[in-house]
Amino acid sequence: MDFTVSPQTEQFRTEVREVIRTHFTDDERHAVAQSGTKHSWPLHRGLAAAGMLGAAWPVSEGGQNRSPHEMDALYEEAARAGVPMAGFSTTMLVAETIRRVGTSEQRARVLPRVVAGEILIALGYSEPGVGSDVAAVQTRADRREDGTWVINGEKAFTTTAEEADYVFVLARTDQKATRHRGLSLFLVPTSSEGFAVSAMQTLGGERSNMTFFSDVVVDETALVGDVDTGWQTMLVALDFERGGEFAAEMKRMMDLVSTWATGEGNAVSSNTLRRIGRAATETAVAGLLGSRATSLRAEGRAANLEGTMAKLYATEALQRHSSQLLDALGTSGAARGNAVESAIEGMYRHAFVTTIYGGTSEVLRGVIAERRLGMPRTPRATA
Structure with a gap:
């Protein structure tokens, strides 16, 4: 393992530091602390303008072809400045998953808006009474004859859902399958009829959320990965978490x-x-x-x-x-x-x-x- 820090990484670190200094002002820091929302839109858009959202992606996909070491520098500078990165992190986690297992339509529809800093994506894994044992989720998605899906259930700790455009929802699509089978992942718009958000205040002073899905209807384009392979798709996402x-x-x-x-x-x-x-x-x-x-x-x-x-x-x-x-x-x-x-x-x-x-x-x-x-x-x- 080479411990040498490359000049490119240090230059990128300096650029990240400057973006944070410019866009995460004392007033913005205070506003974020008061709201409890772990996201700063001014900073998020500043990072987008500097090409730092999806910076590790190829230039052909809107990125800068940055190395994992350079991306570490971004996270380190954000953490050391006390920047709220929950919205950034969950959005990029889902975007990386879509890059790998999403359809060409999903990549064309979602990824450019991610890089432009236009959208946020929250994670809908945990549920009341389930916690980290996400294989035990009870939220269900039932397929109708016209090919659409109807989602019903509740999610807990859906952080930044109050600001997000989508929730990445893990749901059971085969009610008879064993725990790790019969699960699928859906990119559900928060504008969907039947979707609701309720704030949860946490010990850390951060706002999280309960989210509710009551007969939420999505079409086939919301399914990320194949049907009943949600556990394997989620493991792809976890590699970036x-x-x-x-x-x-x-x-x-x-x-x-x-x-x-x-x-x-x-x-x-x-x-x-x-x-x-x-x-x-x-x-x-x-x-x-x-x-x-x-x-x-x-x-x-x-x-x-x-x-x-x-x-x-x-x-x-x-x-x-x-x-x-x-x-x-x-x-x-x-x-x-x-x-x-x-x-x-x-x-x-x-x-x-x-x-x-x-x-x-x-x-x-x-x-x-x-x-x-x-x-x-x-x-x-x-x-």
Whole structure:
């Protein structure tokens, strides 16, 4: 693995930093914090204008043919600036899936609007009572004689659905099939009759949503991938959801803690220094795990397992050390005494949901144990 940072990556990092500085102003930061919506339209359109949406795609598809290392720099700069990237991330995840398994009509209809920064796509996987066990979804899609589909069900934690143009919905299309079979994915317009959104406020101060599908009718062009192969299609998407992006959040945490520790009037005990040292060490490890996944992707190789390892390690370390470092701040941290202390306290609350994104830690441990270590599948508990 080559640890040398290319001049192209550093130049791209500088360009990303400038776009963020220009479009994610203090006023916009405040507006996003007040709304709880994890998306900034001014920044999203600024990234689009700079060609950074779909920047890893070929020029022929509206991209800049950027390397995975350069895209890592984008995520790292966004994380270190505290930029809300949920809308960006879910939209690009679905767009990457459409690039690979979508029809030519879907690619022509959706991808240019993604690159132009015109649309957002939210994920409709989780459901009440299901959580990360998405193979147990109850939302159903029934095919009618005219070829259209009728979707009924509920989804939980449909983040940015209040701003999105589509929800990428996982639904059961064969009611008799086993858990991982009989599932299909649909790109459902949020303008559809029978679609509704209800806000959910979270511990991290972020707005998520419950979404409801009541006899929502879509035609064949909404089906992404083949019928009853939704689980395999979703695995394509997950390959882009697990990687080194959470190591960037750990680096932001270390930036904040360093600012606090060197601030005037802050007495840093030897115990706190030990906590900072442990956090710095695990931040470096998280970065290396993420870099390994990125390097494999840069070589055109699959990195799902390496990305899974990187995501698991970084999110658990983030949760552990944000708690330890908030504790080191004492009462001023809990009271959010200043901007830095408020940011650290907010990161602590946000850290909990990171161990759920892209599959819970328990699910990811199972993936690693089975697919990398060759261990037998854990039997499902029965009532």
